[in-house]
Amino acid sequence: MDNQVKHQRGVERDVIQQPAAAAAPFYLPQADEVEIFRAAYARRLPVMLKGPTGCGKTRFLEHMAHSLRRPLVTVACHEDLTSSDLVGRFLLQGDETVWQDGPLTRAVKEGAVCYLDEIVEARTDTTVVIHPLTDHRRQLPLDKKSRFIEAHDDFMLVISYNPGYQTALKDLKPSTKQRFVGINFDYPAEEIERRIVAGESGCRDEALIERLVAAGRRARALKEHGLEEATSTRALCYAAELIGAGLSPRVAARAAMVAPITDDPALVEALEEIFEAHLGAAA
Numbered sequence: 001m002d003n004q005v006k007h008q009r010g011v012e013r014d015v016i017q018q019p020a021a022a023a024a025p026f027y028l029p030q031a032d033e034v035e036i037f038r039a040a041y042a043r044r045l046p047v048m049l050k051g052p053t054g055c056g057k058t059r060f061l062e063h064m065a066h067s068l069r070r071p072l073v074t075v076a077c078h079e080d081l082t083s084s085d086l087v088g089r090f091l092l093q094g095d096e097t098v099w100q101d102g103p104l105t106r107a108v109k110e111g112a113v114c115y116l117d118e119i120v121e122a123r124t125d126t127t128v129v130i131h132p133l134t135d136h137r138r139q140l141p142l143d144k145k146s147r148f149i150e151a152h153d154d155f156m157l158v159i160s161y162n163p164g165y166q167t168a169l170k171d172l173k174p175s176t177k178q179r180f181v182g183i184n185f186d187y188p189a190e191e192i193e194r195r196i197v198a199g200e201s202g203c204r205d206e207a208l209i210e211r212l213v214a215a216g217r218r219a220r221a222l223k224e225h226g227l228e229e230a231t232s233t234r235a236l237c238y239a240a241e242l243i244g245a246g247l248s249p250r251v252a253a254r255a256a257m258v259a260p261i262t263d264d265p266a267l268v269e270a271l272e273e274i275f276e277a278h279l280g281a282a283a
Contacts (some may be wrong), residue, residue, distance in 0.1 A: 015135035026199050027056070027063035030188050037064050040181045041156055046134045048177065049160040051185025054232020055143070056196075057160050070154060071112040073103050077122035083129040085114075086201030087142060101146065108133070108140045111154030119159040120171055127176055133157050134179035187233055190217060196233060208249065212239060216257060219271055229261045249279040251267055 040047050040062075044270075049057040065072035075086065076273065086104040090097050107114035132139045138151040159180065161172070188196060194206075194213045203209055216239075219231040235257045242252035253275040258268055 007168075015276075024066045025059055025062040027059050028188070028192050028199070030056075030185070030192060033060060033065070033183050033185070036181065036183055038068075041068060044138070044153075044156060046157040046159070046180045048180035048182045049158065049185060050163050050182060051144050052158075052187065052230060052232065054234035055160055055185045055187050056233060057185050058115075058117065061113070061158055061160075067116075068113075070156070071107075071110060072115060073107040073248045074115045074117060075103050075111045077116055077118050077126070079121055079123065081126055083123075084144075086126060087129060087140065088144075090144065104130075105140060105142070105149065108149055108151045108155050111152035111160060113156045113169050116157075116159045118161055120161045127172065130157060130159075131176070133180065167206070167266055186232070187220070190214075193217075193233055194237070197236045200237040201244055203226045203240045203244055209240065212236060212243075212249065212279045213251070215253065218274050218278070219257060222270055224269060225267075225270075226264065227262060228265055231257050231261070234253045237261070250275055253279060 037047060037060075049061065050167060051057050064090075064265075084102065086102045088102040088105050090101055091100050101109070104114055104116075106112070116122070116130070129141065132141055132148070133151060133155075134157060138155070139148040140151065141148050187193065190213060192211050197213055198204070198206070200211050213236060216231045216236045219227075223230040239249075239252045239256035242256060243249055247255070254272070255282045257275070262268060262271070
């Protein structure tokens with residue numbers, strides 16, 4: 001259905017804000033995720049990104065939105081997020097009650113890519129409200145206004161979550177999952193990870209990057225021995241940036257890859273030993 005027909009049917013519209021003509025966010029493909037996403041966008045199918053924290057899901061989406069020249073609206077989901085936070089609500093302004101669109105409604109109207117990050121953290125009623133957007137209807141219900149909004153032709157819905165944190169109380173229902181095209185992410189292969197860390201941090205010391213990435217990958221093995229969160233690619237980039245700011249490799253590794261993820265003395269000691277072996281004993 002073209003935009004002219006939609007206007008004739010009285011669909012609300014805002015002016016589409018095109019992304020600024022800036023450099024594309026840095027991203028290196030790991031497999032066929034770019035091709036899958038482009039195919040899904042061509043058919044306006046909703047997409048679900050699955051993978052561990054810090055593996056590149058958000059950066060991938062920023063890269064794709066830029067390459068498709070679509071605005072990106074990101075919502076960080078949490079347990080207090082309600083459907084009204086997404087869709088909108090009536091507000092009292094002086095003596096007048098006015099409606100204020102939520103981020104999902106604005107994205108639906110403007111033809112943006114709407115990204116619901118860590119969707120499993122949101123309340124159940126928040127998940128339900130997106131259902132009509134994820135099938136042939138492509139409609140957003142505004143229950144408080146007793147109406148539906150048809151999605152702009154360019155609108156796309158993307159959600160993400162970390163399967164490692166699934167519990168019986170915090171998981172998407174199968175009926176919701178099957179409404180999406182799924183793309184699985186993991187930490188990249190070692191060579192790609194070295195290129196990512198170098199590209200993100202600007203570090204040109206190839207030997208240092210190689211040792212840093214090797215230490216991080218070795219540290220990930222501790223996840224099977226009590227470490228709740230694996231050393232992420234993001235953490236490796238942070239460590240490299242701290243080194244670029246003047247910190248020693250050991251201090252940078254401790255600040256970016258030890259302190260944020262564990263307070264357990266035994267795990268701290270094990271991580272310190274790994275970083276000492278790869279980065280040297282100097283503080």
